[in-house]
Amino acid sequence: MTSTRSNPLLRIDGLSSGYGRIGVLHDVSVAVHPNEIVVILGPNGAGKTTLLNSISGVARASAGTITFDGEDITGARPESVVRKGLAHCPEGRQIFQRLSVEENLVAAHIGRGTKSFEALREDAFTLFPILKERRNSSASRMSGGQQQMLAIARALMAEPKLLMLDEPSLGLAPKIVHQIFRIILDLSQTGIAILLVEQNVQLALECGDHAYLLNTGRVKLAGNAQEIASHSALGDLYLGHVTEDSLHV
């Protein structure tokens, strides 16, 4: 990090967290600066979802601090975190299957920022024209890609400064995955910072600015996305035989 970079929008320092007595993350430090796309990589069970859950207040921190937009949000409740402008689009989408597209958007609108519901809905429809076409369809009748678009649109109803996306490409056809990544880049262009958990390592590193590799609840590699992409330990980490010696960017 150079001294010319702005202050981080999100700063996580020495975070340890988990569920009840189960410790999952250990001494994790991550920073997301305004306008950045930061990618969190790691094999199954590494703690990626737990990191996002800890930031959004779903998993409890036992040590360390989480600062967002200059405010300490460690231990804050999920509804208070989203009201501060930090939206979470969770793994598995978690949209209301029996509600229509429009009703899902209404339910996600919290009136946090300056825009009206109608203006935010129009923004979402501009970003995802298919949602406008299907605004009265129930979510359960839509394809996986359309449901993912609805999940992102729901998160955007909170007018976030930072959007956390947990595996948005999961289970989607390659063409739709590319569409979703295009949208992520477009969102970033509008000034929303992105914290992206992704299993599609190549695409994520192509679109990200910085990346962190987690394994067994610890940060094993951190750096510029291009450096991480070319790091020899990347493949090893996914195959599970990384050594501490090989982990230097």
Ligand code: ATP
């Ligand atoms: P994946 O790519 O498989 O989603 P991940 O890197 O997101 O993995 P997490 O889902 O954060 O990993 O899980 C990290 C560890 O925490 C795993 O050992 C998992 O079993 C455990 N864990 C996850 N959720 C809970 C929970 N609600 N209660 C207890 N343990 C949990």
